[in-house]
Amino acid sequence: MEEDWKPLLDPVRHGGFSHKGSTDSLDRVARRPFHVEPRNIVDEAPAERVTAEAAVLNSRVNYYGRLTGSSDRLLSPPDHVIPCPEEIYVYSPLGTAFKVPGGDGGSKNPSIITIFAIWNTMMGTSILSIPWGIKQSGFTLGIIILVSMGLLTLYCCLRVLRSPKSIPYIDTSDWEFPDVCNYYLGKLGQWSSLLFSMVSLIGAMVVYWVLMSNFLFNTGKFIYNYAYNVSMSDTDFGTNGSERVICPFPDTDDKGKNDSSLSALYRLSDSNSSYHGNDTALFDHWWSKTNTIPFYLIVLLLPLLNFRSASFFARFTFLGTISVVYLIFLVTLKAVRLGFHLEFHWFDSTDIFVPEFRLLCPQLTGVLTLAFFIHNCIITLMKSNKHQENNVRDLSVAYLLVGLTYLYVGVLMFAAFPSPPLSKDCIEPNFLDNFPSSDVLVFVARTCLLFQMTTVYPLLGYLVRVQIMSQIFGKHYPGFFHVLTLNIIIVAAGVCMAKFYPNIGSIIRYSGATCGLALVFVLPSLVHMISLKRRGELSWPSALFHSLLIVLGVANVAGQFFM
Amino acid sequence: MSSTAMKKKVLLMGKSGSGKTSMRSIIFANYIARDTRRLGATIDVEHSHVRFLGNLVLNLWDCGGQDTFMENYFTSQRDNIFRNVEVLIYVFDVESRELEKDMHYYQSCLEAILQNSPDAKVFCLVHKMDLVQEDQRDLIFKEREEDLRRLSRPLACTCFRTSIWDETLYKAWSSIVYQLIPNVQQLETNLRNFAQIIEADEVLLFERATFLVISHYQCKEQRDAHRFEKISNIIKQFKLSCSKLAASFQSMEVRNSNFAAFIDVFTSNTYVMVIMSDPSIPSAATLINIRNARKHFEKLERVDGPKHSLHMRMR
Numbered sequence A: 001m002e003e004d005w006k007p008l009l010d011p012v013r014h015g016g017f018s019h020k021g022s023t024d025s026l027d028r029v030a031r032r033p034f035h036v037e038p039r040n041i042v043d044e045a046p047a048e049r050v051t052a053e054a055a056v057l058n059s060r061v062n063y064y065g066r067l068t069g070s071s072d073r074l075l076s077p078p079d080h081v082i083p084c085p086e087e088i089y090v091y092s093p094l095g096t097a098f099k100v101p102g103g104d105g106g107s108k109n110p111s112i113i114t115i116f117a118i119w120n121t122m123m124g125t126s127i128l129s130i131p132w133g134i135k136q137s138g139f140t141l142g143i144i145i146l147v148s149m150g151l152l153t154l155y156c157c158l159r160v161l162r163s164p165k166s167i168p169y170i171d172t173s174d175w176e177f178p179d180v181c182n183y184y185l186g187k188l189g190q191w192s193s194l195l196f197s198m199v200s201l202i203g204a205m206v207v208y209w210v211l212m213s214n215f216l217f218n219t220g221k222f223i224y225n226y227a228y229n230v231s232m233s234d235t236d237f238g239t240n241g242s243e244r245v246i247c248p249f250p251d252t253d254d255k256g257k258n259d260s261s262l263s264a265l266y267r268l269s270d271s272n273s274s275y276h277g278n279d280t281a282l283f284d285h286w287w288s289k290t291n292t293i294p295f296y297l298i299v300l301l302l303p304l305l306n307f308r309s310a311s312f313f314a315r316f317t318f319l320g321t322i323s324v325v326y327l328i329f330l331v332t333l334k335a336v337r338l339g340f341h342l343e344f345h346w347f348d349s350t351d352i353f354v355p356e357f358r359l360l361c362p363q364l365t366g367v368l369t370l371a372f373f374i375h376n377c378i379i380t381l382m383k384s385n386k387h388q389e390n391n392v393r394d395l396s397v398a399y400l401l402v403g404l405t406y407l408y409v410g411v412l413m414f415a416a417f418p419s420p421p422l423s424k425d426c427i428e429p430n431f432l433d434n435f436p437s438s439d440v441l442v443f444v445a446r447t448c449l450l451f452q453m454t455t456v457y458p459l460l461g462y463l464v465r466v467q468i469m470s471q472i473f474g475k476h477y478p479g480f481f482h483v484l485t486l487n488i489i490i491v492a493a494g495v496c497m498a499k500f501y502p503n504i505g506s507i508i509r510y511s512g513a514t515c516g517l518a519l520v521f522v523l524p525s526l527v528h529m530i531s532l533k534r535r536g537e538l539s540w541p542s543a544l545f546h547s548l549l550i551v552l553g554v555a556n557v558a559g560q561f562f563m
Numbered sequence B: 001m002s003s004t005a006m007k008k009k010v011l012l013m014g015k016s017g018s019g020k021t022s023m024r025s026i027i028f029a030n031y032i033a034r035d036t037r038r039l040g041a042t043i044d045v046e047h048s049h050v051r052f053l054g055n056l057v058l059n060l061w062d063c064g065g066q067d068t069f070m071e072n073y074f075t076s077q078r079d080n081i082f083r084n085v086e087v088l089i090y091v092f093d094v095e096s097r098e099l100e101k102d103m104h105y106y107q108s109c110l111e112a113i114l115q116n117s118p119d120a121k122v123f124c125l126v127h128k129m130d131l132v133q134e135d136q137r138d139l140i141f142k143e144r145e146e147d148l149r150r151l152s153r154p155l156a157c158t159c160f161r162t163s164i165w166d167e168t169l170y171k172a173w174s175s176i177v178y179q180l181i182p183n184v185q186q187l188e189t190n191l192r193n194f195a196q197i198i199e200a201d202e203v204l205l206f207e208r209a210t211f212l213v214i215s216h217y218q219c220k221e222q223r224d225a226h227r228f229e230k231i232s233n234i235i236k237q238f239k240l241s242c243s244k245l246a247a248s249f250q251s252m253e254v255r256n257s258n259f260a261a262f263i264d265v266f267t268s269n270t271y272v273m274v275i276m277s278d279p280s281i282p283s284a285a286t287l288i289n290i291r292n293a294r295k296h297f298e299k300l301e302r303v304d305g306p307k308h309s310l311h312m313r314m315r
Helices: A053-067 A111-122 A125-137 A139-166 A179-226 A264-272 A278-286 A293-305 A317-338 A361-371 A378-383 A390-414 A442-471 A478-499 A505-535 A542-560 B018-026 B070-077 B080-081 B099-116 B134-152 B166-181 B184-198 B227-244 B284-302 B307-313
Strands: A037-040 A089-091 A094-099 B009-014 B045-050 B055-063 B086-095 B121-127 B157-161 B202-207 B215-218 B252-255 B259-264 B272-277
Touching: A037 B184, A053 B018, A053 B227, A089 A361, A111 A378, A111 A390, A125 A139, A125 A179, A125 A390, A125 A505, A125 B307, A139 A179, A139 A378, A139 A505, A139 A542, A139 B099, A179 A293, A179 A390, A179 A442, A179 A478, A179 A505, A264 B070, A278 A293, A293 A442, A293 A478, A317 A390, A317 A442, A317 B121, A361 A390, A361 A505, A361 A542, A361 B157, A378 A390, A542 B080, B018 B166, B045 B086, B055 B202, B070 B099, B080 B099, B086 B099, B099 B121, B121 B134, B121 B166, B134 B157, B157 B166, B166 B215, B184 B202, B184 B215, B184 B272, B184 B284, B215 B227, B252 B272, B259 B284, B272 B284
Parallel strands: B009 B055, B009 B086, B086 B121, B121 B157
Antiparallel strands: A037 A094, A089 A094, B045 B055, B202 B215, B202 B272, B252 B259, B259 B272
């Protein structure tokens, strides 16, 4: 027996997953939820009346629904007869009518999901460079800088988030930050925000290439050594014992610049050719971190970059979460096993320890600018937050969690680094490099990260392609050869960096400071000041503070080049 | 054919897929089973066992779009189909791409009508108007109406534009039924008198099978222009529920502190709905009034001559 109660109007809309320049890891379900504000129609007030057309259509739909089977679409209302969402009321048997508001497609997420999405998106490979950054700026100063940078970038992020709201008379519900810059600063603003966003994306892709070469090298080495039972001799300077920590480039320059030109002498430790027989020499010749592996990766990744759509790769964002969680676990385990080795020398450096306050601190601020960078897609990410009034709170909580994660990893790795035999200066820009290839736990970390990066790399490539191609040619996929050319350029940049300058710390800090200059410091502050000025609300303290932010951004970039 | 009076037909014709079955289902509250959506044209006429306006039987035919075998069958059965027709309702799909063909089939139907039932009334429905853009509807309908009027000569055809998604379908069929009631003006006068005597706010007269409003009287302006269709839909839904229990709907009373509404069988072809806004008048009084009026209106129906279709059953 068919049930007598039939649903009124089917509110399913077919919303699409739109790539608006952000990799959203959460699925957008087509069905909209109801958010109803109760309005009473029992009263005689004529303004509260449901429109006659909607009411009689409701009557018809109710009746026609009884005439056919429940799955039969013969008498279903077609889209063009259903009134617009503002006229749809849901009747309650108690006499009140609820209005269904029209909303944009896509489901709304509770705060916790939004916070997690932001955390997930912000957690990048910069986590590997935080211990090095803390080392570069000194332990105490490093912690102070981490907290301050977190607060500064949070403030600028809030400015970015609030910026579309203060535009009067225009519907800005689908605007991203470049559109806001276009409104306030014209074409210059739009182009500069896009250009600097490109810098961060391409910088990330180059870093990924270097890291992937690194991880592939170490993974291959581990498997080779395990298969052929080659024992790792102590060619690398490091600690003895079960928890081995190595210093790949000892005796480096005093200024702490791990310039690979200086460590060219130590390339021998990479190849190990003179210490093992000819077989290993052959393997080491064909499996070299800087000479051959970057080229092997081309075979794997260039085809992936040429895919027309990246939605397949978006499914794997969970790998990133797993990798970060595993890294946290790994760091905790290592810290427990190695113990803490901290000594506080405030301004002078010793052989083994670094001072607490160092002049190289801009290097850390550069790294942190990229580590806390989400300003180019925060508006899109926050759009799906269910309670929009909690946006500020949710963003702050997300930043707090990100900051705590970085702080935890950075402080623990720095503190646990075995300083009596090794100098703190040995901490590598990629802290996994401080562990030998034979370490099983670290091998697992490297493999996880390798997989994760292989899936994120095409996503980043897709974002770069979409942005550049839309600006130059007007469409996302102008032609196979255009896209191939772009991909070859990006891959070539990665390969060159991996071969000649595989120092991810430097790449991260330069690209971070540059893109942060525009998107974190200058543009949000400028836009905010202009909007206040147009409303006549610009006060002296506010103008001073925001100008100071702009100066800080410029100083950040300058510091990268001079320090 | 039954030995008693020859049943007069209402022919519902039109191209396959023009919406006749849906229309029939909506107007007559018939359940459409899923497999009635056929892949080909109707091989045989679809009789509906509905008594419409007394003795009329609804016949549904697909017209056109058949292959030569069907064409022959159609032409050989033609006289059978078109004899004793009281009403021809022809449905045109406004989105049809084969206007010439549609007109051709329509004309052959008209020829057959002229030969076999020259007194039949012809109605043309231009259907599925919701698929046309709102600002173009009047224009397109006027064009079609002119063409149809021209083609139908010497028969007079009445044209309506309809869609199941607005009030036009209900209004068109109400107008058709109105024109089929013989002494409708007299009915209306009597209805007005009745309403004034019993001090009703509004009195409606429905056709029994379809709950289409034949005539109504209201003593003051009502707010909802769509109330007839809504009432009709509600009652038809209730009839559907009743039929599931093999019960038939007879009467209903709805009462609250502001009004009382009575729906009851009236004559053999009609239902009446009486709305009283004075709650102090007891139900029994109104029901007695309705019962007495029933006798009077029955007599009215019986007054006219024997050739009238409404009268068929009494012979």
